[in-house]
Amino acid sequence: MKILVCITHVPDTTSRIAFTDGDTKFDTNGVQYIIGPYDDYALARAVELKESHAATITVVNVGGLETEPTIRKALAIGADDAIRINADPEDSFFVAKQITNVAKDGGYDLILMGRESIDFNGGVVHGLVGELLGIPSVSPVMKLDIDGKVAKITREIEGGKEYIELEMPLVAGCQEPIAEWKIPNMRGIMTARSKPLNVVDPVDTDHPNKLVRFELPPPKGDIKMIDPEHMEELVSLLKSEAKVL
Amino acid sequence: MPVIVFVEHDEGRIKKSSKEAICYASAINSGDVIALVCGNAIQDEMELLGKNGANRVLHATESRLDHGDIQAYASVISQAMDKENADIVVLAKSSVSDAVAARTAIKSDASFATNVTELPDTTDGFKVKRSIFTGNAFAWVELLKAKKIIGITKNSVTYKEEGGSAGVIDYLPVLSDDDFNSNVTGREKASGEVLLTEAEIIVSGGRGLKGPENWGMIVDLAKALGAATGCSKPVSDLEWRPHHEHVGQTGIKVSPNLYIAVGISGAIQHLAGVNSSKVIVVINKDPEAPFFNAADYGVVGDAFEVVPKLTEAVKAMLA
Ligand SMILES: Cc1cc2nc3c(=O)[nH]c(=O)nc-3n(C[C@H](O)[C@H](O)[C@H](O)COP(=O)(O)OP(=O)(O)OC[C@H]3O[C@@H](n4cnc5c(N)ncnc54)[C@H](O)[C@@H]3O)c2cc1C
Numbered sequence: 001m002k003i004l005v006c007i008t009h010v011p012d013t014t015s016r017i018a019f020t021d022g023d024t025k026f027d028t029n030g031v032q033y034i035i036g037p038y039d040d041y042a043l044a045r046a047v048e049l050k051e052s053h054a055a056t057i058t059v060v061n062v063g064g065l066e067t068e069p070t071i072r073k074a075l076a077i078g079a080d081d082a083i084r085i086n087a088d089p090e091d092s093f094f095v096a097k098q099i100t101n102v103a104k105d106g107g108y109d110l111i112l113m114g115r116e117s118i119d120f121n122g123g124v125v126h127g128l129v130g131e132l133l134g135i136p137s138v139s140p141v142m143k144l145d146i147d148g149k150v151a152k153i154t155r156e157i158e159g160g161k162e163y164i165e166l167e168m169p170l171v172a173g174c175q176e177p178i179a180e181w182k183i184p185n186m187r188g189i190m191t192a193r194s195k196p197l198n199v200v201d202p203v204d205t206d207h208p209n210k211l212v213r214f215e216l217p218p219p220k221g222d223i224k225m226i227d228p229e230h231m232e233e234l235v236s237l238l239k240s241e242a243k244v245l
Numbered sequence: 246m247p248v249i250v251f252v253e254h255d256e257g258r259i260k261k262s263s264k265e266a267i268c269y270a271s272a273i274n275s276g277d278v279i280a281l282v283c284g285n286a287i288q289d290e291m292e293l294l295g296k297n298g299a300n301r302v303l304h305a306t307e308s309r310l311d312h313g314d315i316q317a318y319a320s321v322i323s324q325a326m327d328k329e330n331a332d333i334v335v336l337a338k339s340s341v342s343d344a345v346a347a348r349t350a351i352k353s354d355a356s357f358a359t360n361v362t363e364l365p366d367t368t369d370g371f372k373v374k375r376s377i378f379t380g381n382a383f384a385w386v387e388l389l390k391a392k393k394i395i396g397i398t399k400n401s402v403t404y405k406e407e408g409g410s411a412g413v414i415d416y417l418p419v420l421s422d423d424d425f426n427s428n429v430t431g432r433e434k435a436s437g438e439v440l441l442t443e444a445e446i447i448v449s450g451g452r453g454l455k456g457p458e459n460w461g462m463i464v465d466l467a468k469a470l471g472a473a474t475g476c477s478k479p480v481s482d483l484e485w486r487p488h489h490e491h492v493g494q495t496g497i498k499v500s501p502n503l504y505i506a507v508g509i510s511g512a513i514q515h516l517a518g519v520n521s522s523k524v525i526v527v528i529n530k531d532p533e534a535p536f537f538n539a540a541d542y543g544v545v546g547d548a549f550e551v552v553p554k555l556t557e558a559v560k561a562m563l564a
Contacts, residue, residue, distance in 0.1 A: 166427040
């Protein structure tokens with residue numbers, strides 16, 4: 001079985017969000033980058049499947065040279081080889097086109113990724129790739145087992161979950177509790193250095209969207225503290241002042 | 246040109262978020278809003294979409310559409326766009342909406358944006374405002390193609406109910422077996438509960454509640470308020486509460502009118518999922534808990550004493 005895991009290279013969840021260049025660029029100053037937390041779940045499940053089903057794992061990332069430490073981390077966690085598509089991940093359509101281009105002749109049974117990235121939160125790349133390749137896509141996937149050619153999937157729905165079965169190949173947008181995040185061990189880190197990381201050029205695409213500018217939310221107003229003995233006061237403020245009851 | 250709204254229902258009942266999407270479409274183009282409903286929805290509820298601004302309802306009655314099949318929905322929407330000559334589709338955020346938007350965009354060669362939080366700005370081009378960095382920032386994006394797919398979040402438009410009902414027309418798109426790849430073998434769903442994503446009020450509990458046996462008071466408060474219940478990540482990781490209640494960066498992003506956080510410290514990853522709530526109340530025994538920095542009202546106290554008092558006060562107010 002061949003698995004392709006698509007990873008994003010995103011600011012750590014505790015990063016300060018700020019913009020530069022007239023609010024058109026993300027301020028990378030002092031920002032630490034990580035594998036997208038949802039992608040990290042997808043990768044962790046792929047590594048488990050590698051052990052149970054003799055799978056091979058390729059990771060792919062659309063990004064410049066700066067994303068290579070993130071890609072190496074994925075190799076250290078257990079991927080066998082990696083592809084970096086050498087381009088700025090301009091938007092989700094562009095990224096999906098690039099992934100589709102490397103996936104189309106790769107013969108992958110499973111294409112796994114996070115259900116969304118944590119920077120732009122589009123939640124669309126799995127659907128775009130599925131449609132561009134003409135194969136099914138499922139999201140958000142909280143459990144994934146393989147039985148022959150069939151994937152047995154638990155998908156989160158509002159207020160619960162749904163169990164579905166479908167034939168591979170397919171694309172899955174993953175989330176917890178599909179697997180637990182894996183931390184690379186020393187041996188993984190050592191072997192990751194010599195695993196193949198192939199750099200390929202992007203394909204041209206059209207651009208359905210154009211970024212105009214970024215904006216920060218307005219600062220939060222002051223907090224009002226309420227005496228824990230006087231919950232009727234809180235209720236009355238929520239009703240008459242905040243008008244939410 | 247008409248605007249199509251992809252309307253979802255929960256066991257036949259039209260979701261509030263989809264009604265909101267009708268209001269959104271009607272604010273873009275009142276006069277030609279088509280509600281597209283898939284599967285077995287309640288007839289009266291479909292007609293009542295007229296009150297939110299739908300001029301017509303297209304009902305794709307095919308029973309296989311009862312399950313959330315991303316590909317099939319995309320195929321239905323894309324065909325409806327062609328049939329009606331519609332250039333805009335609006336979808337309310339749900340567990341399938343973003344993926345459906347994506348697949349439809351490819352099928353119909355459309356621009357798309359998900360997590361849109363406001364009406365578009367059409368003064369110069371067609372620009373939408375998206376929530377990014379899990380609610381910590383926004384991006385204005387211009388949708389360049391003639392066709393546009395817009396996924397909206399809760400509270401992106403003023404909700405209204407007025408006017409009369411809409412006519413429902415059966416709609417029979419051409420669907421093949423290829424549109425239905427997944428075989429649904431089962432479903433587990435809390436019924437009769439307020440859904441987190443639809444809720445106007447959410448009462449959420451954290452590790453400060455010590456164990457699942459103490460959730461009774463959270464549920465009582467939620468019941469008194471007609472609220473949904475949520476929780477922090479460790480609470481769902483520890484299986485004190487089901488996973489679909491997990492709120493935050495790696496869980497569900499919510500934007501209710503009122504979010505009440507009980508015994509939750511307010512880690513940045515939790516805040517990311519709740520920061521678009523209108524009003525936040527924090528109950529925590531630690532006055533230094535970071536959540537107070539993001540709150541509108543705060544109570545420093547022991548949840549085990551404060552929450553039952555709050556529930557009584559709510560009941561007294563409603564009595
Ligand atoms: C990549 C990543 C993603 C994450 N995603 C999420 C996410 O989506 N959602 C999420 O919630 N977390 C997420 N986390 C975890 C997050 O960092 C915190 O660990 C978590 O939110 C803490 O949960 P908590 O507030 O319930 O528990 P704690 O941090 O343990 O806080 C418990 C709080 O309860 C208070 N308390 C204790 N007893 C009482 C009492 N009797 N009465 C009143 N108050 C009391 C304490 O003062 C404390 O503030 C993520 C972390 C990472 C690294």
